[in-house]
Every structure is written in C-alpha cells, then in structure tokens.
Amino acid sequence: MSDSIKRVVLAYSGGLDTSVILKWLQVSYNCEVVTFTADLGQGEELEPARKKAQMMGVPEEHIYIDDLREEFVRDFVFPMMRANARYEGDYLLGTSIARPLISKRLIEIAHETGADAIAHGATGKGNDQVRFELSAYALDPEIKIIAPWREWDLGSRTALIEWAEKHQIPVPKDKRGESPFSTDANLLHTSSEGKVLEDPWEETPDYVYSRTVNPEDAPDTPEYIEIGFEKGDGVSLNGAAMSPATLLTALNELGRKHGIGRLDLVENRFVGMKSRGMYETPGGEIYARAHRGIEQITLDRGAAHLKDELMPKYAELIYNGFWFSPEREMLQAAIDHSQGSVGGTVRLKLYKGMASVVGRKSPNSLYSERHVTFEDDAGAYDQKDAEGFIKLNALRLKLLAKQGR
C-alpha cells in the first residue's frame, strides 16, 4: 500500500465481497472509489448495487452501471466461437472471455473519471486476477491495480464477515454460513468451483446447477431448431433474425429446458495448479455445435485444418488472459479471414443434454453431391487420378522402405 492512490475504479457486483472491498479501499487507501457494475447477462438485479454504493458514500456520478450484453456477445463471444475454441478439449471459456471486456470498461472509466487505479475482487490463486490485470496493463501501462485478496489479512470468510459487520456492511443471512461453492455468471455461462466440488472423485451435486434442468428432468421429446449464420456469426433462430445477445439468450432458454451444456472438468490453471470446476453453458454449447456444423459444408479443408491446429493455442491465450495481445489478434485475423463464406442454416436436435447437428445447408456449400456420389458422376471425378495421387504420396515412404526403415 505504499503507493498513494487518489481514485480507484472498482469492479463492483454489489455482493458482500466487493462491498467489503469497496469499504476496505476507502478505509485503507483513503481514496475515492468509483464503482462499475456490468450487466453481462448474469441475471441479477443491478439496482441494489447502486443503492449499496450510494450507502457507502459513492457519489451518483461515480456509480457506473452498464448493459454490456450486446458488446459482450458481438465482440467477444462470437469472435471466439468463430475459432471453435475449447480449452483443454472441452471448456467453452465462459469466464475467461468476459474478463477483458470488464477490464476494458474499468480502464475507460478510469480515464473518464481521472482515476489512477482499478481494483477487482479476484483471489490470488485463480486465473481471473491474471485476466483482469493483463488486459488492464495492455490498455493502460501506467494504471495501478489493487487486488485486495492479495493484500489484506482477511484470510478466511469469518474474518471477512467480522470486518463487514464492524464496518456496517449488511451481511445477508445466507452468507453467514460458508458458501458451499463460488460462482461466476454471465450470458455465456455459469461456473462453480470450490467446497463440495473440491474432491474430483465426487459427483457434482445437482443443487450446484442453476442454469439447466437435469437431463433426466428434460422433455421426453426432442426439439428441432434451426440457426442461421452469416460470415461465421449466428444471425437467426428458426428463421427469425436476432441480434447476438438476443440469439444467445434464446439459445440459453432452449439449453436450460433440455439440460444442455453441463460440464464437469478438472482443468489446469495458468498459475500452475489444477482445479475442478462445474460449468453450465446451455446456449453456448448449442451455438458451438451449430458453428462447427455450418463450417462442415462451407469451410475448405485447408482452412478447417489450419483452424483446428491453431485452436488450442488460441483457447489457451484467452484462458490465460491474453485477449489484448498481438498474438491473439494475429490468430483472430487468420480465423476471421476464413469466415467470409461461413453462412447458411444448421438444424439441430435438442434432447436430454445433447445438441446434435442433424442437417446443414448453405448457398456457399462446398459439398458436391455430384463428386461424392457412388452413382454415375458424369465425369466430375476421374477415379484413375487417385492412382497417381497415391503413388506420389507413397514415394517417400517407398524410398524409406527400400532402406529397410
């Protein structure tokens, strides 16, 4: 706390933890706090956050509450989905992709309000601190960053609650006992970690899930939907044009109903440890499968395979917090270049936890029934070409074999 801070922008949810942080910043740094509360589609009322900030003396003009849902989906989720990004084979990066947007707004607000620092409520063990801070430093190299969880001595929940009470911060009744797990939510996903999830052998209890019904309780009849794509991005559902956030919201509702997008994962954090998480990405899972579906008929093999090779690195960059980095932008440029003709319609079947592509069509389709048919192809393809193709592909292998290798 050696640096003198005059004004700090806090990523403020309105919950207990960030309320304690708000007060703690005022008390410890003796500085003004600007609060920033983002609507990323987490599904919570934001006005209570305003009230609480006011109660703690934050002036009205320093309370920022922004609806970022469209920007979030359009400029962050969809570009990432163009890459078919899944971290470690499965995770759709729901938390990772929200952090750079929050940092971007924190820095913008810092510049608007003349603040010299930002603060966030992420712990020192996780990935989110890294994501917040790398993004912030990339956007403003002079910004100061306060991460109270790495600084203060409120090492346990009991200490935190005592401190809250001592400073007249209202503590909701259900927070008095230990929270059974920690969650993050936005329009793309809800994640849960910790507590009952800490033993990776124990099945995630059903009460941890909040965004999807249990597949066993989902409808017994499949539902078919059609998603329209243009230039690699979803633009319609069942024929109705939709904005990015509207589309994802609608897919979330479908996914919730059919129990789609649950994931139980042990993943590798950037800070070096493994953690077990539970993710619900109902609309995202449907969307991701649909995007692959439309690529199947519109994307050339060379482009598709290059994308598949680049994807793990791209996903790792987002997971590790390097959204605002030259290498992520380079990969994005390559990926975006491939998406110009990725348009058409994908038909999916939703049923008890599964979203399966069952049909795809496109004016840009590269699928040629005439070439592939087992029937007479009217000369589209000369089977004799295959012999030369195979022989030249085999040549180096033959030369090796002649060496007895």
Added chain:
Amino acid sequence: MSDSIKRVVLAYSGGLDTSVILKWLQVSYNCEVVTFTADLGQGEELEPARKKAQMMGVPEEHIYIDDLREEFVRDFVFPMMRANARYEGDYLLGTSIARPLISKRLIEIAHETGADAIAHGATGKGNDQVRFELSAYALDPEIKIIAPWREWDLGSRTALIEWAEKHQIPVPKDKRGESPFSTDANLLHTSSEGKVLEDPWEETPDYVYSRTVNPEDAPDTPEYIEIGFEKGDGVSLNGAAMSPATLLTALNELGRKHGIGRLDLVENRFVGMKSRGMYETPGGEIYARAHRGIEQITLDRGAAHLKDELMPKYAELIYNGFWFSPEREMLQAAIDHSQGSVGGTVRLKLYKGMASVVGRKSPNSLYSERHVTFEDDAGAYDQKDAEGFIKLNALRLKLLAKQGR
C-alpha cells in the same frame, strides 16, 4: 493391366463386392488369388467367406481367416486413443485406424505365400484406397496393388450384379435393389455413407443405425460405470480386469444400450471432396471421454497442452493413411512418453446418448486440494507470488502499450 501378376492377396469380406473382385482377378489377371478375411470385430460370421472362397477355387492353404481383434485394439485403437485423436473435431477414426492393420496382414500373407500383389475393394473416390495403399507401400515398396474399382468398367451396381450372375456368383436377394448406403464395421465403429445420406440437410433416418439404440429408446435411468487405466490404456471395467478387446466389447454393449456414440458429420476427404457420413462408436466414445477424464488429474499442463496442439496433425495423419510414416511414429513417441503416469479410475454416467465423466481418482493425481482450496492452505501457496507473475507476464504488453500499440 499391363503387369503380369502371378498371385494376389485379396482383402476378402465374403460379401458380394469382394466376391466379384475375387472372380474378376481370376478372370482378368489369370492369376491365383489368396483370400484374407479379418475378424476385426465387425460382428459377422467369417466361415461363409471360407465357403465362398472354396467355391471359387481358392485352395484351403490360401484362405486366411484371422482373428485380429486384440491386436487391433491393443496396437492401433489404444495408441490412437492415447492421443485423444478426433478428426475435424469429432470423428474417432474408426475406419481409418483399421486399414493399416489390414494392409500389414496383406503384406505378411503376400510374403508367406510368395504373392507379388495385393488387392482391395475400396473405390477410387474414397480415403480407404489411400490408407490401404500407403500402408502397403510403406511395408513393401515392391508390392503391386490392384484396385479393381479404379480399373474395371463395372461402373454401376447393375453392371456389377449382371457380371456376378454371368460368372455364377450368388447374389443375395437384398442386394438386387440398390443398397441404400455403404457401411464399414469393426470393433471400434460402424460407418455409413452414400445414398439416403447424400443430402447433408436431411436427417439420418433411424434405420441407418445398427450399433446403438435411439437415445429416445434408451433406459430412463442413468447407469454409472468405472473404467480403470494404466499407462494411458484402459485395463478394467467396474473393477474387473479386461484385455483391450474385451474392454472395448463390453463398452460397446454399454454404449449400444444407452444410445451413445452416434455422429452425423460432413467431413473433408483426403482426395479433396466433402462427404457426409454417419458413425456409431458406442464403446469408443465412452472410452475417449474416460481417457480425457483420467488425464485431467494425472497429466501435467505442459504435456496436456502439447498433446492438444499435436492432436489435429496426428488425427489427420491417421485419417489420410500415414499410420506407417516417420512423422506419425514421432508423434506417437511424444504422446506415449506422456502416458507413463496416466493411471487411475474414471467414473462415468451413461444416459440417453451421453457419456459424462463425473469422477476421477488416481494414485498419481497432480490435483492438490491443499493448493486449490479457498480455505486456509497452510502455506502451500503464497498469493503474493501472483503479483510478480502477472507483472512479468504483462511487461511486454505494457511496453507495447507505451508505444500506443
């Protein structure tokens, strides 16, 4: 047909197509034919193949019928599964991985019987011709290969059946009409292509599936199973030790019952066209998810991410027919090196088409509850370390930002 062939080993299924080929080789090349019929777990009687070969004059000592199931799973499927290989994001390579083994036996039998050629029944449009022939050339650079579908003028099914009848080859009744689609089967999967599947917008009709029940008809109650792993390979089911083929067979039965492993895909063939396939990989899908599950707690991040980066290339090599190539072997060496401690037990929930990892445990687990806990970690991890970690990761981004970039 300029080269004179004395004796040819034919990959012989006993079905109509390869029976026509058998006769056609005898007639057109005036050569001896050795038949090789492999039991790869395709689930068909093989003795009828012996009968038919005998009927067409193949002497007993030139009729090879081999049970290759254990070799197939142990030396081909499992090594591939160690890599978590999926072609174009989804396909578990069930056909691709069987071809090199068949070629290997064809060449061995050619050497045993003094044959100078091999023959196969793959068409000139597909991948299998490439896989058969690249493998064969890699194992014997002097071998001659006859691919009748690229040579003869039996361009339609009608022509084929007429030719068969003219040459006294029995034509099963159900072959007289056009087969609705083409299939391949082995212990890992069944694939179907062509005919009713040729329009990628049309949903695959249920009658195409033969290895799995429709998820809608699967049990309404989930089933939990446990798969044991050692050194990256499955070794037990629900505590009972099993050989590779036995384990995969048992998983196939579980997958069939719960409707697991159906895949509808438009893929990019090596020969340059897109094709639409339907795959059923019931046991393979369960196994693949279980393998990722055990890796989650036993594989280091560096190893895991390197594997994820190498996987697309590895899968492409197998798909394209380069199993017997230095680069596939190099990648295998890297992958195998990573699997020494990949052992333990994975618990999965099987339910209506889904196989979900719900628990994993291992004596080699790298998951450290002590490090990851939100509670007091008794000094396992110093949160202050994160600040330096972030600052040095940010340094280059800050230097960029100072340049206004």
Added chain:
Amino acid sequence: MSDSIKRVVLAYSGGLDTSVILKWLQVSYNCEVVTFTADLGQGEELEPARKKAQMMGVPEEHIYIDDLREEFVRDFVFPMMRANARYEGDYLLGTSIARPLISKRLIEIAHETGADAIAHGATGKGNDQVRFELSAYALDPEIKIIAPWREWDLGSRTALIEWAEKHQIPVPKDKRGESPFSTDANLLHTSSEGKVLEDPWEETPDYVYSRTVNPEDAPDTPEYIEIGFEKGDGVSLNGAAMSPATLLTALNELGRKHGIGRLDLVENRFVGMKSRGMYETPGGEIYARAHRGIEQITLDRGAAHLKDELMPKYAELIYNGFWFSPEREMLQAAIDHSQGSVGGTVRLKLYKGMASVVGRKSPNSLYSERHVTFEDDAGAYDQKDAEGFIKLNALRLKLLAKQGR
C-alpha cells in the same frame, strides 16, 4: 489429348524447350497458341521471344510480353519476406514464389483471348508443374492444362533436338551437347539443378554460379548499408527511397559483388523425392536478414514466436504450390497483422558471402534500455517480481516432482 482444345496460352520463355512446345502444341493439338513471356527480372532479352513466336505464326495480338517485376516483388516476394519464410531451414523460395504470378497472368490472358487451355514447360518430376497447375485451377476451375513433358514421347534431349530440327526450330549451338544443368531465374534468385549437381557429395563447381562472385573473389573490405522499412516492407536503401523492385535490384547488385546468398541444398520435393539444388539469392538473403533485424526491435515476443511457429507451414504451402489457397491467405492475414509497426532502419555489414545485421533503430522500438540496463533503472523493473514469476511457473513442476516424476 482426347479433349479438343481451341486456343492455349503458353508460358513462353523463347528458349529451345518452350519453342518446341509451341510448335508441338500447334502440331499435336491443331490449336492456336497464345504466347506469354514475363519479365520477372531474369535478366534476359525478351524481344527475341517475340521474334520466335512470330516466326512460328503467332499473330501479334497473341504475343504477350509483360514486365511484372514490380508486381512480383510487391505482391509476392515482400509478403513472403514478412513471414521470414525459409523452406527446410534455408531455401528462400525464389522459384516457388514466381509460379503463382505466372499462372495468374496465364489465366488472365486466357480470359482475355478466349483460350480454353494453358500450357507450361515444367517436367513431370518437379514442383513447378504442381505450382503452375494448382494456381491455375484455383483461379479458373474449368481451365484445361497441357503439360507436354508429361504427354509427349520426347523423353530425352536428343529426341527433343531431333524433333526441333525436323520442325524447323532453330537449335542454338550450345544446346546440342547436353546442358550441364537446368536453371530458373528471376529478380529474387537463380536456381540450378541436375547434371553436375546430381551427386550431393560433389561440391558445386564454380561455373554453375552466375549471379554472385565467389566469396573468395569478393572485396577484402566490408561494405556497410542501411535498409529502411515501413510496415514490414523495405522502402529505402542508404536513405534513398526505392520501389520494391528497385530496392531488390540494388540489393542484388550488392549481393553479387560480395558473394552473398549462395546455397547448396538437398531438399524434399512435394512429389516425394529428394533433389539437390544450388541457389543464388543475393539481394534476397540481405533483405531477409534485414527484415529479421528490424523485427528484433519492433515486434512483440508473442507475435514473433507465433510467426516463428507458423513459418514452416507457410513456407511449405508456398513451396508446394498453395499460394492461392485459403490457408495461405489465413496465415498471411495473421502475418500482415503483425507488421504494422515493423518500421525503422537496419544496418548491415556485407563481407565475403555474409550479410550481418550490426545495428537497428526504430521510432517504434520496443527495446527499452531503461528496463534492461544492469545499472540503476529508476524503478522501471522490480527484481522482486521475478520471484513470484518463477514460483508460479515452477508450481506444476514441483507438483510433478512431489509425485516422483
């Protein structure tokens, strides 16, 4: 020769081989021939080609002679140099990069003249046929391509010369004996293959080199030069602004004088065999080193390492003839995205075969003397940050070590 061809555009050098092809096309296909002769900086007179074409009855309006030097360097060589592309570690792709441009013009001229085919003089063993034809098919999928070397029966030089004489094609005296090797030349490089070079143990004789002095005969005093860059491309030499082709021409002269850019290589052809080539890339070698030099201070590490990882694939694509492919364009998009700030000046020392970067400066430099100094850095860098950085990078390794792994 089954297809009937009405008019064909021939890539025509004016030399003996393509003159024979010109006549052979007229005779064998009974079709009109349009000739296209490109000035790519190969350093030969092009008017003789016009004369010869006229002599063989090509009407004036069907003789195309184009100066493509600026387009070649600006749109092909420089974009490739942005990637630091070297095939198999060394080869600067001088022939590979010229082929797509020639194909592009062949197709344009085919469209202008209503021709239905193109023809080229590349043999059936090399890479150039692949490069010409892949580019042509990518630009016009309906074009017919005639590759006489794969069709005719003039299998030896003697046969070719006899055929030429029989058809009144003048044969230069020095062509009567076997040419000692085969060459290709353009503004970027000269390559030689075959004959005296065919034994890879024998040193390339000095008379094979035509573009550079022997380093032993180069000046005994080093020469210093400065190349200016903007957005990843060279724009000036020793302070004088220059167009792309002018700059490369000037560097070629410098390289020639100092014996720079000789390369003796055994490389792997796309068609599956190894070949031994000798390359002279005097200006290109200097330019390539200068480009790396300016990137050293202006390119971020993340961008630089991503470029290094992508380079081998990018170089392979160009070598194999896939310039006009989605995946090459995707990689180019990524690479170009990185070059916006790659500007400044590089100082090189040229001396007896070597071009060494000895200095680089840039208004966009990311090199920070203040950070790197061993002296007091006035707080730019806190050495204590390194401890946390190392500890978190080590965490997963420690967890492994605790497992005895």
Added chain:
Amino acid sequence: MSDSIKRVVLAYSGGLDTSVILKWLQVSYNCEVVTFTADLGQGEELEPARKKAQMMGVPEEHIYIDDLREEFVRDFVFPMMRANARYEGDYLLGTSIARPLISKRLIEIAHETGADAIAHGATGKGNDQVRFELSAYALDPEIKIIAPWREWDLGSRTALIEWAEKHQIPVPKDKRGESPFSTDANLLHTSSEGKVLEDPWEETPDYVYSRTVNPEDAPDTPEYIEIGFEKGDGVSLNGAAMSPATLLTALNELGRKHGIGRLDLVENRFVGMKSRGMYETPGGEIYARAHRGIEQITLDRGAAHLKDELMPKYAELIYNGFWFSPEREMLQAAIDHSQGSVGGTVRLKLYKGMASVVGRKSPNSLYSERHVTFEDDAGAYDQKDAEGFIKLNALRLKLLAKQGR
C-alpha cells in the same frame, strides 16, 4: 530471509561476484556454504576458485569442482542439436542449455551434503535465474533457493566493491572500473551483454569478441573439413573418431580460426523485456550446419517438416528454462525417434565467417539419383502419376473457385 537456512550450495565461479555472494551468504544467513564450480569448458582455471573458497572458510569436503564437459555436450548440447534448435531464428542457446546441468549438480550436491538450499549469482532481470530455479524446483520441489541479487541492497557495482573490501574479499584491479559488459562462457559459446552493447544501433566493438578472430583477419584460403554422424550425433572429424566434448573442442578451434559463429542479436527475454546480446558459437555453428546437412539426405520429408514445425517451441522451452519439463521431454522423444538413421559424412567449407555444407553422403541416404535425374530413369518414376496427384490436390481449390471464392 525469514526462512532459516542451515547449509547452502552455491554455484561458484571464483570470480568477484560469486565471492561476494559466498561471504554474503555466510554473513546474512549465518549458514554453511558449499561451493560448486563446474568445468563446462569456459576456459578458465578452476583451482583459484578452490583457493578462494578455502580462504573464506569453506572446508575441503564442501568444495566441489567437477569436469562436466563430456556430460554437457553428450546429454545437453547434442540432444538439442538433434532438434536444429535456434531461438528466434538464430540463437544457438549456448547459455540456456548449460543452466539445467548446473542446477542438476547443485541439487545432487545438496542431497550429498545435506544442504537445504542452493544459491546462484544470476540477476533478477535475466533469464538465468528462471532457468536455474525451474530446473532446481523440478528436481527437488522442497529445495530453498537464494538469489542474492533479488534480495540484497548492493544495487550498484560500487556498492558491491565497497562491500567486498569491507569483508576482505580481494578485488581484482580490472574490476574496479565498471566492467564494459557481462559475459558467460562454456564449451558451446560465449555471450556478452550490457554496457557498450546496450544501444542496438551501435555495432559491437571488436574487443567484445574473445572466441573468434574477426572474419577480416581469418585465413584467405578456405579450409575443408568432414564431420561424421551416427544416430544424429557427431562422432568424428576428418575421419578421426572423437568423443562429444573432444569434437566440439576441435570444431571450436576451427571456428575460432575462421571467424565463424558471431551473432549480434536483439532477443526477447522470458521476463518480458528485449535485450541485445553478442554471441560467439564457433564450433556450435559449424556443427549445427553439418547436422542439417546430414539430415538433408537421411531424414524423410515428413519427419523433417514435423521437426521444423516443433523446433520453435522446443527452442523456446530451453530458452525459458523448461529443460526438465514433460513437454520438452515429449518433444525430445519425437526428435530422437527421427534420428536413428541420421548418419554419414558432411563436408563443409570454412571461410571468413562462413561454414557452408558443400557435400554429404550416407549409407542411409534417401536421395535417389535414379528418381531425380533429368535423364532416362528406367521406369523409377512415372511422370503421368503427377497428373492425378495434382488433380486431387487441386480438387478442393476448384470447388472453392466454382463458388467464386
């Protein structure tokens, strides 16, 4: 300094800096110091180090002086050379590759002497601290590490010298003025950084070089040498069998004489800043070129291209200090797998700074003069195969073109 340390093993060169550290450890930690001095071929007398350690009270049995030259070259340099590793296109990793070996011995000695800590003299700004410490933690996760440059307050050279004099540590006369630059040396290379090199626009002054003559002063006559390889490693020079360290020593002498292996580089450090270094790797440069030369004729294309693709990551891992990591070992397994037939002889020309491969031969050569010849190849290669090869490679590009893409 909170942890109590009983005994620490110090990487001790005998120079001023590590002598100060030795004393400082005794004074500040009040602990026993074990010294470890490695002969890695740096070309300095090591007995003075023993004397100094004795003078500072280190008992004889706690003074370790080891000749590690053979182990260094055999187990570290050669395996790395098998990968053709160059960091950022140029740097042969001479310092990076020595650090893990030093750490390995530090840990072994710690275990032998019952020490609970190790110490090194690397600063907090560089890569070496990372390399030392990652290696040490990977080999002993419980080891404590003391990095005095990150701890003490001797922030300037003057302070260091004052402290030395105050504690009766002899200060060589030439150390009183500021050292003009910082160096590291071993059998593979000598590096220099800092001071006169800190401006990357200024040419490195000739007095910085210590291992090579200026190319301008090198012999005016080229020298030809032959290096023999087996299984990817050098085994002989001009026909005389040599151990790894003997071979590298001999090549160093040749490189020195001909001015080979000088490199002026601005590189990206792992800690996030750029630094300018000067490297001399005389024998290593020759060896690296020779290794590529022998691979040219003995390594299959698939293996060679995979190696080229993996190399940048492999080099980065070594540069960043991850020698003892699962992913480096995986890559090594892949690389080593490729080297079994990499044997034969390479002929090089050494002349004024350049080492050029001019010939290569091998009993395992994959180069086939019969295939590549422009003359009659007696049916080794059927040029007509190329047409099918090209047509199927073009098919997807044609399908794209038909879409107007």
